[in-house]
Amino acid sequence: MAPHYVRSIFLFLSACLISFTPPCDGGxxxxxxxxxxHWINIKILLEELHARGHNITVIRVSTSWYIPEKSPLYRSxxxxxxxxxxxxxxxxxxxxxxxxxxxxxxxxxxxxxLFMVSHVHSLWCDSLVQIFDDPNMVQSLRDSQYDLVLTDPxxxxxxxxxxxxxxxxxxxxxxxxxxxxxxxxxxxxxxxxPVPGSGFTDKMNFIQRVKNLFFHSIIMIQQFMVGxxxxxxxxxxxxxxxxxxxxxxxxxxxxxxxxxNVVYIGGFQCKPAQPxxxxxEEFVQSAGQHGVIIMTLGTLVDALxxxxxxxxxxxxxxxxxxxxxxxxxxxxxxxxxNTLIVDWMPQKDLLGHPQTKVFxxxxxxxxxxxxxxxxVPVLGIPLFYDQYDNLLRLQERGxxxxxxxxxxxxxxxxxxxxxxxxxSRLHRDQPVAPMDQAIFWVEYVMRHKGAxxxxxxxxxxxxxSYYSLDVVLLLLTAVTLLLLSSLAVFRxxxxxxxxxxxxxxxxLRPN
Numbered sequence: 260m261a262p263h264y265v266r267s268i269f270l271f272l273s274a275c276l277i278s279f280t281p282p283c284d285g286g287x288x289x290x291x292x293x294x295x296x297h298w299i300n301i302k303i304l305l306e307e308l309h310a311r312g313h314n315i316t317v318i319r320v321s322t323s324w325y326i327p328e329k330s331p332l333y334r335s336x337x338x339x340x341x342x343x344x345x346x347x348x349x350x351x352x353x354x355x356x357x358x359x360x361x362x363x364x365x366x367x368x369x370x371x372x373l374f375m376v377s378h379v380h381s382l383w384c385d386s387l388v389q390i391f392d393d394p395n396m397v398q399s400l401r402d403s404q405y406d407l408v409l410t411d412p413x414x415x416x417x418x419x420x421x422x423x424x425x426x427x428x429x430x431x432x433x434x435x436x437x438x439x440x441x442x443x444x445x446x447x448x449x450x451x452x453p454v455p456g457s458g459f460t461d462k463m464n465f466i467q468r469v470k471n472l473f474f475h476s477i478i479m480i481q482q483f484m485v486g487x488x489x490x491x492x493x494x495x496x497x498x499x500x501x502x503x504x505x506x507x508x509x510x511x512x513x514x515x516x517x518x519x520n521v522v523y524i525g526g527f528q529c530k531p532a533q534p535x536x537x538x539x540e541e542f543v544q545s546a547g548q549h550g551v552i553i554m555t556l557g558t559l560v561d562a563l564x565x566x567x568x569x570x571x572x573x574x575x576x577x578x579x580x581x582x583x584x585x586x587x588x589x590x591x592x593x594x595x596x597n598t599l600i601v602d603w604m605p606q607k608d609l610l611g612h613p614q615t616k617v618f619x620x621x622x623x624x625x626x627x628x629x630x631x632x633x634x635v636p637v638l639g640i641p642l643f644y645d646q647y648d649n650l651l652r653l654q655e656r657g658x659x660x661x662x663x664x665x666x667x668x669x670x671x672x673x674x675x676x677x678x679x680x681x682x683s684r685l686h687r688d689q690p691v692a693p694m695d696q697a698i699f700w701v702e703y704v705m706r707h708k709g710a711x712x713x714x715x716x717x718x719x720x721x722x723x724s725y726y727s728l729d730v731v732l733l734l735l736t737a738v739t740l741l742l743l744s745s746l747a748v749f750r751x752x753x754x755x756x757x758x759x760x761x762x763x764x765x766x767l768r769p770n
Contacts, residue, residue: 289409304504311702317335320338340386407427412435414436422496428501429504436482437494439455440503445516451515455474455648456648457474495718504524530607534608539609545581551614552615554583570593572598576595578597582598606629619637622640622647622650631686641661
């Protein structure tokens with residue numbers, strides 16, 4: 260049979276199987292998101308769930324700066340929070356950029372970051388108490404008969420609420436209260452799995468493995484600092500989640516052990532680029548053969564210190580490329596004619612434009628996944644969180660470079676683009692699109708009222724049983740007893756034999 264006939268039959272059968280997937284009537288989904296860039300990606304998932312007929316309720320704080328109270332996608336429940344989280348992140352960032360790169364400054368910034376996350380987590384938990392203390396609110400949540408809770412576990416209140424309401428739990432993750440999600444649920448040997456923040460790859464020498472253990476101890480401290488609130492063991496609650504929608508894939512991630520309830524949806528927010536607005540398209544086309552560089556440092560960074568922006572602008576002004584820079588602060592005094600400064604840019608459409616040659620970014624998960632999807636090499640300026648580790652993975656694969664703006668022209672050359680486009684082909688070559696994967700598993704949990712069969716029982720084991728230390732101790736005890744028994748028997752036989760010889764010698768001795 261001709262190959263094209265086989266392929267046609269295969270595609271027809273695949274379409275039939277997909278059409279026979281059990282339908283999921285419009286369900287009720289309770290969403291507890293996190294603000295900022297985390298909201299931007301979960302909103303894309305909500306748009307798809309809404310389009311498929313699901314009813315969505317979003318819990319937000321009254322001081323939210325990204326999550327609107329009114330939306331055609333959902334109804335909202337607003338709770339009060341005394342302080343805006345945006346203030347904490349902005350303050351931390353400014354302090355972070357003032358510090359040098361010494362070990363003492365690293366430790367100080369790590370301490371400040373842990374205290375900041377702990378304080379924000381406490382604010383969220385205090386706000387959650389408002390719900391628990393309001394019997395009408397609690398009754399309303401119960402009467403709504405939600406099918407599941409969809410939450411971002413970077414902060415834990417959504418996880419706590421799901422436990423309180425006894426609802427199935429789906430996590431939209433990569434990050435939890437104390438680091439990377441895999442470390443809470445999957446075997447994570449520190450010999451070849453780098454701890455977030457370590458700056459290591461999966462190929463570590465002895466000294467790096469020692470340092471990796473040190474970084475893991477910081478995570479343990481973070482679990483303690485951002486851990487139990489109101490008697491809740493956050494890690495145990497996370498381990499009870501039905502599905503983890505993990506925003507990564509193994510084109511990007513280092514190979515590692517995983518679990519059956521982890522679904523990899525890296526790049527789920529990506530789709531073919533749309534045409535640019537006319538004025539922006541004209542600017543992009545004016546770049547000619549040199550192409551365009553786009554720069555953005557994410558949703559949490561409104562403005563860099565003036566001396567930093569002036570230096571960046573002066574470097575840009577000397578480049579032959581055209582620059583599109585998302586920047587909300589004071590306009591740099593050194594900006595060149597080749598640089599367009601904007602408050603907002605259609606990032607995905609620009610990354611998908613053939614004129615875009617380099618993406619200068621902070622290394623957030625969303626931007627990195629989009630750069631991989633569209634095949635654009637990245638020059639990374641990591642600021643905090645997971646950003647250095649994300650960029651390190653691109654650098655390790657020859658698809659990006661960290662920190663130096665002078666490296667832009669290097670990235671413009673062949674190998675980086677070739678490597679990134681190879682990653683793009685690998686990422687796109689999947690049997691099911693990441694968004695379809697995400698929606699399927701959310702609806703799967705709704706259809707089956709959870710997915711406990713995908714969770715391991717290992718979480719319930721004490722640590723000494725998990726590592727079989729009790730078994731090793733038993734075997735060592737048995738071997739030790741066997742050796743001691745054998746030694747005792749041997750000594751007994753030797754003693755008897757010695758006494759017999761001595762008795763025989765005494766009998767032969769003359770009186």
